[in-house]
Structures are given as C-alpha cells and as structure tokens.
Amino acid sequence: MCADVLASLQTPPGKGGIAVVLLKGPGAGLMLDRLFTPRYSRSHDLPGLLQLGALADNGAAIDEVVVRRFDGSVEVNLHGGPAVVKLALEAFARAGARVVPTNPADVFEPSHPRWNNPAIGGEMLHHLGCCRSPLALEALTTQWSAGLSELCASALKADCRISPDRLRSAAAGLDVMTKILNPPEVVIAGPANAGKSTLVNALVGRPVSIVNEQAGTTRDWVRVLTLFMGLPVWLTDTAGLMPEHAGLHDVDVEAMQRARQRAAQADLVLLVQDRPGQRSVDGVEGGLLLHVASKCDVAQPWPGADVAVCAEQEMGLDDLRKAVLTRLGLWAFDPSTPRAFTGRQHLLLMEAAGAIEKRAPREAAAALQAILTL
Ligand SMILES: Nc1nc2c(ncn2[C@@H]2O[C@H](COP(=O)(O)OP(=O)(O)O)[C@@H](O)[C@H]2O)c(=O)[nH]1
Ligand SMILES: [Mg+2]
Known part of the structure; x- marks a missing residue:
C-alpha cells in the first residue's frame, strides 16, 4: 500500500487535449514504478527528467504518458479524454493512493494575490x-x-x-x-420555407443547414454552438411545421415530431414566419416564444412580431441577438x-x-x- 500518496487531477475535468495527474507524497515514485514502463530507459531517478512510456494496470493498457518526477512528487501527463483520466485515477487508487480534489496551491504560483483563496x-x-x-x-x-x-x-x-x-x-x-457555463438551447421553429435555415446560417456565419426553395428541405434537426455578443448559445434548426393532412409522408410526420420535441426542451424558441400565421408551437409556453418576422426585404413585418430580419441580406441579426439575450436574461452581460x-x-x-x-x-x-x- 502507498497510503501516503495523494493523487489529484490538475487540469479541469471534462474533455481536453491533455490531462495532468499529480501524485504527491513519499511513495509517489514507487507507486509510479508499479504502473509505468518507460519506453526508452529505466534511468528515471534524474529529477525533472521527462519520460515517455506506458501506463498500465495489471497488464491492461491505460495510456501512453509522459511523466516527470520532482521533489518526491510525480506529474503524469495523460491524453485528456475523461475515460482515460478515470481509468488512471482508478488505477492509482487501486495501487493505494488517495484521490483528492485539486489543491489550487499546487497549480498557481503562491505569489498570485488570490492564491490564499x-x-x-x-x-x-x-x-x-x-x-x-x-x-x-x-x-x-x-x-x-x-x-x-x-x-x-x-x-x-x-x-x-x-x-x-x-x-x-x-x-x-x-x-x-x-x-x-451551460449554454442555453435556442430552437428555431416555424412553417416550411419561412427562411429558418437561412437565418441559422446567417447567425452562425457559415452554412450549417441546407437552404432550398423546396419546402421540407430540413428533415432532421441540426444543432450548432454559436456566439451571441461573445456569449455561447446552442442553436437548433428544425424541420418546418406543416399542417397535418392525410397526404403527408411518414418521414415528414417524424421530422415534425422531432422538431416539436426539440422546441419543447428549449430555453427559447424563435418562431420564424414570413407572414402572420402560427401564434404558438405545441408544448411550448408562450413566454418561451420569440416571434420573428423573416424575409423583411420582400415581406412586410407583420404586426405582433418581436423582431424583423432579412437573413439573406444579414439585416436585423443584431436586433435578434439582442432580443434573444434579453429574453434569456443575458443582455449587457458584464x-x-x-x-x-x-x-x-x-x-x-x-x-x-x-x-x-x-x-x-x-x-x-x-x-x-x-x-x-x-
Ligand atoms: N427574399 C428572401 N428570401 C429568403 C430569405 N431567407 C430565406 N429565403 C428564401 O426562402 C427559401 C426557403 O429558405 P430556407 O432557409 O430553406 O427555409 P426553411 O424551410 O424555413 O428552412 C429559400 O429559397 C431562400 O433562399 C430572405 O431573407 N429574403
Ligand atoms: Mg430548413
């Protein structure tokens, strides 16, 4: 047992390029020797030396890592996927280390004015x-x-x-x-051909959704992370909501069902229409709807619309971003x-x-x- 070894993740949890685990305490070097095989040499006693090698637990590979020993501690640089980090911490725990939360004093310079916080x-x-x-x-x-x-x-x-x-x-x-920290979900819904996908592409600044004059082009929803005034927002484009009638294909019915499901889970739904029509979306409270008049280059913004846009000419986009952030309580964020x-x-x-x-x-x-x- 190496009960005197503390293992802590030094990098933020979650997906990342690399992750660093610190083994601290008198038995840290010995513990590493049991789990780590250097690729090139066993001469690992030199402090500060970087060594490439394999981390494995009872022969089961965990990751190819770079380790560095210093002042009786060991820094293990892993690939940053959460699964690799989890396996490594579990292996250190099985080897007797106590897994503890990150101590900021290990990460920040003590000269930082807030390091004692x-x-x-x-x-x-x-x-x-x-x-x-x-x-x-x-x-x-x-x-x-x-x-x-x-x-x-x-x-x-x-x-x-x-x-x-x-x-x-x-x-x-x-x-x-x-x-x-958890970007809000903003869903774009509305009738087919209203200009929803054009609007999503204009807001994101690149073509994420197919635009076509043929109604029903967007079938499955498309979700993309974008920034509104520097703040992250998930935008989802959905299939057009068409009046249900007997001739509708199964795939259209399924597409509309998926659109409604996304809308029902959203923090805000933009109901986009180039003419007045729908006042609501099934399963979405009125307070979570923002009415957007589209194609204002060729169509008069209809009364009752909260914002008017012309996505093709990128007009009204900042007004729309402002309206969205205001409704989400994020406008003028300091x-x-x-x-x-x-x-x-x-x-x-x-x-x-x-x-x-x-x-x-x-x-x-x-x-x-x-x-x-x-
Ligand atoms: N005049 C004009 N046409 C637009 C505008 N936005 C979209 N369209 C056209 O409307 C049609 C349907 O657009 P699309 O974005 O695919 O609509 P969706 O079905 O609601 O996703 C396409 O032919 C677009 O070129 C706009 O701002 N002005
Ligand atoms: Mg579309």
Missing part, C-alpha cells in the same frame, strides 16, 4: 472546461481574481458592514453564471460583476446576507470566510 480557485478550476468562449472564460476566472473573491474579502475587511442586498445580488448571479457560480457559494452568500440582517456579524463573517477557504 483556494475554495473559489478550486471551484473555478473545476468549471474551466465548461467555458465555451473567451467571454465565458473571463466571467469565470474574474470571480476568482476579483468579482466574488473581492466582494467577500472587502466585506470581511469592513467587519461585515455591507448591504445584504449586494450579497443577495451576487447570490442571484448564479442563474446567469449557470447559463454562461463579466466583472460579482456572481456565485456554484450552489455552495450561493447558499453561503444568502447565509451571510441573512446574518447581517440579524445583526450577527460573526456568523456572517464565518459564511464569507467559508466561501474563500472552505
């Missing part, structure tokens, strides 16, 4: 892999380097003489951060606003706000301190 730092590392755009990345990392960290630190410094509303508003920010991004931070902020209102500053301070240091 390991709780938000660790949670940030955990969520890094969810960031789908530079703005999303900024929104997350800022909570550690300023935002939420600074709010808690300044409240502690002021002996909790701070408006509880500021803490509550940071707690409420969890809703926005959740949407930033990444530096202090916001909770985990349920733990949310609960502790609410607890601190309640304690300040009850005039219990020590209780409030304990909750704020816990946000920073666990």
